Amino acid sequence: MSLSTNQRPIQIRWVFIIAALLLIFKAGQLQLWDSSFRMKADAATIGEYVMYPSRGLIYDRNDSLLVNNDYIYDLMVTYNQVDPKMDTTKFCDLLGITKDEFSKRLRKNWTDVRYSRSVPYVFLDKISVRTYARFQETLYEFPGFFPQVRNVRGYPHSTSPHLLGYIREVNRKELQIKEPEEEGSDDSTRVYALGDYIGASGLEKQYESFLRGKKGRRLVLKDNMGREVGDYDDGKSDVSAVSGSNIYTTVDLELQKYGEKLMSNKIGSIVAIEPSTGEILTMISTPSYDPNKLTINKGRGTTYSQLQSDSLNPLFNRSLMAQYPPGSLFKPVVALIALQDGLLFPNTSISCQGGYYVNGQKLTGCHFHSTCNSVASAIQHSCNAYFVNVFRRIVDQAGADQPALGLNRFNGYLEAFGLGHKLGIDFPGEQIGNYPTSQYYSEAVSYTHLTLPTKRIV
Secondary structure, X not given: OHHHHHHHHHHHHHHHHHHHHHHHHHHHHHHHHOOXXXXXXXXXXXXXXXXXXXXXXXXXXXXOEEEEEXXXXXXXXXXXXXXOXXXXXHHHHHXXXXXXXXXXXXXXXXXXXOOOOOOOEEEEEEEOHHHHHHHHOOHHHOOOEEEEEEXXXXXXXXXXXXXHOXXXXXXXXXXXXXXXXXXXXXXXXXXXXXXXXXXXXXXXXXXXXXXXXXXXXXXXXXXXXXXXXXXXXXXXXXXXXXXXXXXXXXXXXXXXXXXXXXXXXXXXXXXXXXXXXXXEEEEEEEOOOOHHHHOOOOOHHHHHHHHHHOOOOOOOOHHHHOOOOOHHHHHHHHHHXXXXXXXXXXXXXXXXXXXXXXXXXXXXXXXXXXXEOOHHHHHHHOOHHHHHHHHHHHHOOOOOOOHHHHHHHHHHHHHHXXXXXXXXXXXXXXXXXXXXXXXXXXXXXXXXXXXXXXXXXX
16 A cells, blocks of 8 residues: 555656656647748738739830730728728729628628638729729728739730730639649749739730749738738848740731721731741731720720620631632642643643633633733733643543542642641641542532432332
8 A cells, every 4th residue: 555655656747747748749849840830820920912023015026016014903902901980982982883892892701711801802903093093092091901003905006906915814724824844843833823814815825924924922021910010021032023025026017007907897817928037027807906995904894795796706817717718829839730740831821711611611700811821921810711721630630530649649739838737827826728638529529419309200
């Protein structure tokens, strides 16, 4: 009995020693090894603000500015800092919103991880410079609210919408894009965040990685009420935004304007190329629209819907996406192929009687002109009869009963010319052309035989 009584104080001491060791170990874990608690403490005392870069400008070949940057403002709010006694009537009048809209925008679902009463969030986006200028004079009367500057596009010449393109907010898929050199790293390396803008078409899309720049950040100290009390680490941890690169194109602005004037009230396109270099001097698609109508603003959604529903399809880029029959521009190609195969000579003469005839039936017409005594004169007069006859020679060169052989050889030359393939222009949305193959004609003939009504014999 006495032995048990003597051991009890020892056991109690060991309990206290073990408990103390556990507490010491846990304190060391929290302070030395586990950074999650320190990160949570930092999150409660350090606020991070995104610094948006200026998007790169776009110039023509003569250094004329095609695309510049305008400014709009997002009005941010920190819920815990809002004065419940603020003059909401004056606030709403200045921003052009109703009191119901004010209440709806201010109150969020605080159980949602995206929102916190002590972390700023967007109260009202896409505020124009004019509205903000009117509002900023009384901004001090509304604690908890502050502006965030954003860059949007402006078009000083209101021209070339299909060529230049436009920007829009990123979608869910684009939010996953990361910096190429950091593909395996965490979310902080993602290029885009919710509400960021991205090139959606034209040069804005093609050169997005050059134009967008790189976002920066500003860290500030906050008190327990979420109010800013100064720069964190005296601004040493801040990262400056890097402006996007400017783009100098080969386009001639004055030629572009002239081409658009020529195409006024017409449907079609013009592409002018410098033959010696392949440079695009102008690229026009009509019907068109004023690119300033699709800048980031409150009415953009309505404008886009109107353009999209327009029967003339002004959003369609006919320069690169429309597929038109080549017409008479194709005749020199036919002539060159026939000359190459010895089926035609420079001074070959073919008569034209106002069109191309087979068994006395006129299959295609032609305008009246003198007899074409050479390839040059046939091209000069754009004689349909001349070039249909030449094409017939090419197709029948292996015999009239084997047109597939001649057509396949003809198509081989078209491949060598690069027809039916993309040019590889540094512009998004290019569509390829096509030419009919012997297989296409065989299938078309078989389909016709299957679908034509048969004559019943009674």
